Every structure is written in structure tokens, then in C-alpha cells.
Amino acid sequence: MELTPEIRLKAILEGTGAGTWEWNLDTQEVIYNERWAQLLGYSLAELEPVSFQTWESLCHPSDLQEARNALASYLGGASQKFECVIRMLHRDGDWRWIHTRGTLLTNQNEADTRWLMGTHLDVTREKMSEHQLEQLSKSLPGIIYTFVLEPDGRYYFTYVSEKTWDFYGLTPEECLEDPDKIFSLIHPDDLPRVHERIAISAQTLEEWVCEYRVQAKNGCYWLKGVSRPEKEPDGRIIWHGMTINIDTQKNLELELEQLSITDELTGLYNRRYMLRKLQESVAECERYGDTFSLISLDIDFFKTINDSYGHPTGDAVLIRFADIIASRTRKSDTVARTGGEEFIILMPKTGLAEAEQVAEALRTTLQTERFVSDEGGCFSVTFSAGVVTWSGTGGACTTSVRDLLSACDRALYAAKRSGRNRIVADDNGE
DSSP, X not given: OOOOHHHHHHHHHHHHTOEEEEEETTTOOEEEOHHHHHTTTOOHHHHOSOOHHXXXXXXXXXXXXXXXXXXXXXXXXXXXSEEEEEEEEOTTSOEEEEEEEEEEEOOTTSSSOOEEEEEEEEOHHHHHHHHHHHHHHHHSSSEEEEEEEOTTSOEEEEEEOTTHHHHHSOOHHXXXXXXXXXXXXXXXXXXXXXXXHHHHHHHHOOOEEEEEEEEETTEEEEEEEEEEEEEOTTSOEEEEEEEEEOHHHHHHHHHHHHHHHBXXXXXXXXXXXXXXXXXXXXXXXXXXXXXXXEEEEEETTHHHHHHHHOHHHHHHHHHHHHHHHHHTSOTTXXXXXXXXXXXEEEEETOOHHHHHHHHHHHHHHHHHOOEEOTTSOEEOOOEEEEEEEEEOOSSOOOOOHHHHHHHHHHHHHHHHHTTSSOEXXXXXXX
């Protein structure tokens, strides 16, 4: 059998399940194929005599004007093709979504030859899936998205749900048009980490998980993205995932973390945090050969203050002393309350002489401070302090945090034994 163009076209149409229609704009003659009627549950004979009104009568009233507008736009030259998706009434009584496409064929040498010809395809299943996805995306607490990374480095979204407006102040259309509109809202401190995690996920094909801040119109807050990558044969990597708002959770975590490292009474760091910073400082100084100093301070006769004036007054002394230390140390210094009346100051890139001067200035300031008890009694407070310095060598070192604290305590106890209200520097701390 010879495969003529007509036979080939018929086979293609049958393979796609498309119904065909032809409409003469001049004579109003209409031709439908059998498949066109079957899409709506009829045989063609049951719909005869067929006309343009046959199609109109089966269209959903709410969609009919949309189809007319699309046709007018095409025939008027505003659109390059006639295309729309409308609902048509099935014989069973339900509405089917029909994708309509058409093109105009004319013969200027003959009259009555303006034929608009096209196809109808039932896309109800696709439309229902799309509707279900839209409803699901509205009910979920985050953004559903599909993100694509091309082998040449280009990236874009192929789908984002409507919650982009709630999270970024951007419409889905804006995100699809330009993905960098989303990335431009990510906090500058977090953006490198986001890109790094994407690169790692693309390389390992492991799940992408990242927490980051965005700076949108309604403030700065934390988001968390989770998605799973798939690699296509052409090298593209596609992530399907969701982004949720974790601002409340993240702020709670940060608050709890802050509470875990902060002294409740003075607001200074606590011993746990100081030990962590000391370990980091030792490791860093061993690597780069830097120097840091420690000052250990202990208020003299603090038990007497509590016994004589009461614990509220003792607490007031501790708070005021903490304020004095904080106001006279650098932002780069770490100040912690490590015991009842004990404090430690960690001073990076600081030698012994400079640290000793800071301790002496603090001693003088506290000594001149006047305190008043709840009963109106006036009294002064002093402290003793030990100072040690540690210098890295850039190589292996056996000095530990415990060794440094022990050296600092020895200097402090020496100050106590020497009569208190004084500073003792230990130049063997290195």
C-alpha cells in the first residue's frame, strides 16, 4: 500500500486521538471527523446536521467568550495562532477540557476558500492534575517548585506555586521569567552558602537542604529549602522540592542557643562559651602563630558583701562590675562570668603588658566606684586578677586550655596572697 500524505495524516491523527474540525468562514460550512464527536461521547451521526452552532451549543457558557476572543485575536493578526482550552459538555453530563488549535488556510485566487482548520484534544486528565496540584500547593505551608540547572550553568524555574508572593513578594510569573529575582532577595551573608549547597547537590545528586535568610518587603526572616535532584540524560539536573518559613523556629533556636551560652544575671557569656572560645583561640593561634592574653578576675571579699548587705546588693555589684568590664574592653574581646564572683577576659592579638594595663585600668575604675546597699550603707569594692599570655608557634604545642586556666588561676591566687586589690602577671604562661 502506498503511504500517501492523506494516509500518513490520518494515521498521525488516529495515533494522537485528536478530533479534527474545518470551518469555512465564508460559507459557514463545518466538517468534523468521527473522532471529534467521540471525544464528547457521541457518534457523528447523532450530532447531524452539524454546524458551527453545534460546537457553540456544547461549549461551557463561561468559556465560550474566551474562545471567541482567542479567535478574534488570531483572525485580527494580534496572535500568531488560534489556541485555547475550554470546557465542552460530554454526553455523560460532565465537562471535558478540550485543547483547541487552529490555523487559517486561504486561496486568494478563489472565492469562498477561507478555511479555518484545526484539532481538538481531550486534556481533562492533565487539567485535573494541574488543578489538584494548584489546590495542594495552596494547602501546603510552603512553596512547591521545580528548579533546573543546565550543563552550561544556566538555571531557571519551570514551576513555582502561588506562595512565592507570601515568601518573596514575587508572583509566580516573575519567578519563572527571572530566577535571579528570588536569589537577589537572599541575605548576602547566606547567598554563597545557598549556591555552594546547590553545586554540591548537583555533583553528588544528594538531597539539597539549606536554611537561609531573605530580605523581602515585609522584613528579614529565615526560610528552609528541601529538594531532591534528578539527572536527565542530556545532563540537566532537576530539583523538585518545597521551601517553608522557619523564622519562628530559627529565632527560638537562636534564643535557646544564646541562653545556653549566656550568664542570666549579668548578660555576659558563661563558662561553657568561654571554654569553647579558648579552644578555638588555641587552635587558631597554633596555626597562625598569633598571641592572646587571659585576665582572670575575682571580687575581693564578695561573701562578706552578701553577708553584710544581702544577696540583692551582691547581685547589683556583679551586674555593675560586668558593665564596667564590658564598657572598657574591645568588641573583639570575650568576657565571661565563670563563677559566683569570678570573671575571665579573653583578649585576642594582645600581649602581656597590654593585657596587664587593661586589668589595672579596670581595678582603678572599680576601686573608685561607690555602692549603696538597700539600707543606705555606702561601700566600695575591689578585685584581684591574674594575667597570662599564650603565643602560638605555628607548630605542635602541648599547651592545653586547662594549662592556660591553671596558669591564670595561679597568678590570681598570687594576687590574693599578696594582699588583694592588685594584678599579678605571669610571664611564664607562654
